[in-house]
Amino acid sequence: MNFSEIADHLNQKLADKFVIKDGLDVLFVQPENLLEVMSFLNSDKSTSFDTLLCITAYDDKILGSAYNLFSLEEKHYIEVRVEVDRDNPIIPTVESIWKAANWHEREAYDLFGIKYEGHSDLRRILLPNDWEGYPLRKDFVTPEFYNGMPVPKDKTDWE
Amino acid sequence: MRKTTEDKRFLKTEEMVLNMGPQHPSTHGVLRLKIWTDGEIVNHIEPHLGYLHRCFEKHCESLTYEQIIPFTDRCDYLASMHMNHGYVLAVEKLLDIELPERTEYVRVIISELQRIASHLMAIGTFSLDVGGITPFTWTFRDRERILDLFETLCGARLLYNYIWIGGLSHDLPKRFLEKTTEFLDYFETQIPEYNQILTGNKIFVERTADVGIITKEVALNYGVSGPNLRASGIDWDLRKNEPYSIYDKFDFDVPLGKGTMGSIGDSWDRYYVRMLEMTESIKILRQAIGSIPSGDVNAARPKKVRPKEGEVYSRYETARGDLGIYILSKGKNMPHRLKMRSPCFCNLSVLNEISADWMISDVITILGSLDIVLGEIDR
Numbered sequence: 001m002n003f004s005e006i007a008d009h010l011n012q013k014l015a016d017k018f019v020i021k022d023g024l025d026v027l028f029v030q031p032e033n034l035l036e037v038m039s040f041l042n043s044d045k046s047t048s049f050d051t052l053l054c055i056t057a058y059d060d061k062i063l064g065s066a067y068n069l070f071s072l073e074e075k076h077y078i079e080v081r082v083e084v085d086r087d088n089p090i091i092p093t094v095e096s097i098w099k100a101a102n103w104h105e106r107e108a109y110d111l112f113g114i115k116y117e118g119h120s121d122l123r124r125i126l127l128p129n130d131w132e133g134y135p136l137r138k139d140f141v142t143p144e145f146y147n148g149m150p151v152p153k154d155k156t157d158w159e
Numbered sequence: 160m161r162k163t164t165e166d167k168r169f170l171k172t173e174e175m176v177l178n179m180g181p182q183h184p185s186t187h188g189v190l191r192l193k194i195w196t197d198g199e200i201v202n203h204i205e206p207h208l209g210y211l212h213r214c215f216e217k218h219c220e221s222l223t224y225e226q227i228i229p230f231t232d233r234c235d236y237l238a239s240m241h242m243n244h245g246y247v248l249a250v251e252k253l254l255d256i257e258l259p260e261r262t263e264y265v266r267v268i269i270s271e272l273q274r275i276a277s278h279l280m281a282i283g284t285f286s287l288d289v290g291g292i293t294p295f296t297w298t299f300r301d302r303e304r305i306l307d308l309f310e311t312l313c314g315a316r317l318l319y320n321y322i323w324i325g326g327l328s329h330d331l332p333k334r335f336l337e338k339t340t341e342f343l344d345y346f347e348t349q350i351p352e353y354n355q356i357l358t359g360n361k362i363f364v365e366r367t368a369d370v371g372i373i374t375k376e377v378a379l380n381y382g383v384s385g386p387n388l389r390a391s392g393i394d395w396d397l398r399k400n401e402p403y404s405i406y407d408k409f410d411f412d413v414p415l416g417k418g419t420m421g422s423i424g425d426s427w428d429r430y431y432v433r434m435l436e437m438t439e440s441i442k443i444l445r446q447a448i449g450s451i452p453s454g455d456v457n458a459a460r461p462k463k464v465r466p467k468e469g470e471v472y473s474r475y476e477t478a479r480g481d482l483g484i485y486i487l488s489k490g491k492n493m494p495h496r497l498k499m500r501s502p503c504f505c506n507l508s509v510l511n512e513i514s515a516d517w518m519i520s521d522v523i524t525i526l527g528s529l530d531i532v533l534g535e536i537d538r
Contacts, residue, residue, distance in 0.1 A: 024470075050379050051379055051382055052382055053382065053472075053474075053481070053483055053500060054472070054483045054485060054498065054500035056485045056487075056496070056498040058487055058495075058496045058498075059496070060487070060495070060496075066470075066485070068472050068483065068485070068500075072379065072393065072395060075400070075401075077472075079472065098380060098382070099380045099381050099508075099512075100380065100381050100382035100505055100508065102508065103504060103505070103508045111216070124209075125208055125209065126208060126209040126212045126537060126538075127209060127212065128209070135214065135217055136216060136217055136220075136496075
């Protein structure tokens with residue numbers, strides 16, 4: 001199925017749970033509806049999205065999380081996005097549907113500080129545990145020191 | 160050897176936490192595994208990543224699209240051409256560029272050579288992990304010949320920066336195709352030798368068959384991809400099912416795990432799928448070399464790379480699996496956000512699930528059979 005067919009099919013079962021914005025082939029979902037929409041996409045026979053390819057967190061004034069889903073059975077794709085307020089970024093976890101989400105969500109938490117509610121083990125994954133702040137946010141300021149070591153800002157002393 | 164609850168009943172043991180790595184030859188890089196063991200039997204594994212984290216995604220936000228290509232080289236440093244190609248495909252999708260036919264052919268030839276080199280590395284180090292030292296020297300001898308070919312191509316042996324947006328850094332050098340054919344003729348005679356020393360080797364089979372089985376359900380649920388997915392019996396290869404570049408022009412098969420020595424999806428299957436894939440790569444290479452057209456490889460190179468606003472998610476079949484590049488563009492010459500879905504990141508996340516109840520020595524087998532590269536996991 002292509003995007004509009006999937007959207008039409010979803011509209012019959014879960015109307016008002018998602019919106020489609022100007023021309024983008026993306027389902028925008030509110031955080032409180034995410035689990036319902038995702039488990040429908042996963043379990044419904046005609047969509048059957050059995051693989052979670054990727055979770056991309058992004059900072060576009062508001063924080064967001066984009067889910068790329070793929071169905072090996074039906075061979076089709078869809079992108080679902082959730083956008084949340086940057087002061088209180090809480091999104092329910094989809095770990096119960098796809099285990100692949102576990103590490104992807106930990107990475108998004110690590111670099112963007114999005115809290116995935118209900119996650120079994122929400123810790124930093126790439127950065128050290130004592131790192132402060134979320135470096136991929138656009139307003140992140142590089143710290144001057146890390147554990148007493150100066151973080152070089154320019155490369156004049158390097159050569 | 161897998162322990163059953165029956166075996167455990169007679170052993171009085173205590174739980175012990177064991178650290179493996181970050182500096183350990185069998186972790187294939189700087190990976191630390193925290194292993195909870197019961198005697199010598201593994202209860203639970205917690206991988207600790209990030210020792211090689213170089214802020215790839217953060218760097219990308221302050222680099223132009225062309226400047227990112229050398230950074231992608233350093234992600235999967237054993238299959239750099241695949242990283243170049245995967246990234247460049249995503250940007251070309253965003254820019255909507257049509258490439259000259261010769262460029263596509265050269266890219267396919269280089270990618271398949273790289274696939275053979277990468278699989279040789281995987282097989283060699285895997286045999287080393289389970290105690291076979293000779294195959295390791297043989298695979299490295301043959302991989303070296305491919306690296307020599309790449310050196311004549313672009314001057315670099317490991318980090319190439321060869322595939323550029325809309326083109327290539329150079330056209331093929333003189334006699335490159337002849338030399339490649341010579342290599343293929345030689346390499347085809349080597350594959351039976353690998354099979355003799357490894358594939359049917361009793362010690363090798365006993366160490367790997369039935370060890371660390373990834374079932375279809377687990378593979379899908381964890382997003383396992385590449386040879387590891389095909390070893391579980393799932394027929395999915397992007398080159399075949401969703402051909403990018405010009406892979407639809409070539410005739411090749413997708414080898415699947417059949418459980419010849421044990422069960423479907425065990426470590427032996429993961430090894431053997433790589434072995435068969437090298438033969439398929441030779442097939443593709445021979446067809447591509449036979450029908451490569453002439454022309455200017457850089458005819459479609461854009462003067463400025465400034466995609467319009469939008470986003471793209473593109474997939475590419477690297478030697479290790481499904482490389483996904485997600486680019487969010489705001490119409491500037493730098494990406495607003497670039498995310499790399501690295502195949503090994505997902506492949507490694509399955510480790511805890513499949514290693515429970517195996518002995519510590521089997522964890523090394525399983526880790527070797529997954530063929531991870533830490534540069535790509537930590538980015």
